[in-house]
Amino acid sequence: MSAHLLGDDPGSMTTTELPAYAPVPESSTAPAVNEHGYYVGRVEKNLYWVTDGGYQAAFLTTPDGVVLFDAPPSIGHNLQRAIDEIAVANDVPNTVTHLVYSHHHADHIGASSLFGADVVRIGHAETKRLLLRADDPARPAPDVTFDTKYTLQVGGETINLAWLGSNHTPDNIYIHLPDHKTLILIDVVIPGWASFAAFNVNSDVPGSIAAPDRALDFPWKHFIGGHLGRLGTREDLALHQQYLADIVANVRIALATVDPMPFYAKYGNNTWAAVKGYLDTASAQAAAPVVEKYAGVLGAADVFITSTVFAILESMRLDLGEGLFLHP
């Protein structure tokens, strides 16, 4: 980038001028990665998880080959390195024969093509439709699709796939490994952390708020959420539910108490400016007590909170009809 695009003095921004945030709880941080940039660990029996500290994938070794769950491009070729490491240690096959897609997003399956044309790709019917639309060679469309339920059996192992309504995306599925006491549900709950921007950029906010309830209906002990430091527990999902309940309660108070009239009085015919002033003020009011309660409890409780509160506030207005003004 040329200097003039950065302004007159491109060196003027220093780290001391960047915003400071509450420390991340020690329990939320990722395990150290190796010299290749990944960490691989056992979840339960022959189920493993692999992370680069930002993204998570998982794989199951079987006598007939490896079942891989997602292929984030940020982990990329380290997926096979992690599988090779475990396969050598346990004297089991290292060939990925099946690749299960959690949902269509490129940041979770954009390394799919690394596993070649012979891998059996399994995903929701909507995942196939969205991938055909994207026409991205890095993400071949699934060969095997399902609408509500599918049981994948490989090498004597059972993997139950379920679609229980839209949440983060229209196609996001619940991947349950009953014999490994594990549930994989990506981009809904990030154990130990507050949500990513705009409530995980969820396309369906009410569906995403309800998804942890669906997740807890399954019997499991280990949870794989797809991002950041660690595996999750049932307590992590309960904490996330409380966090969302607190946001909803504070948004409801803000919608009932913030007066929009001063914003319209100030901005006159600039309606968007008035609406922005009102929504920003309501979001900030709702966010403040949530930040105070969760700083030091969830990582980054104070980082994306305003956009997450705004996403939930707008959904409460538009999806639920709360806080709208009825002309007298």
Ligand SMILES: [Zn+2]
């Ligand atoms: Zn996603």
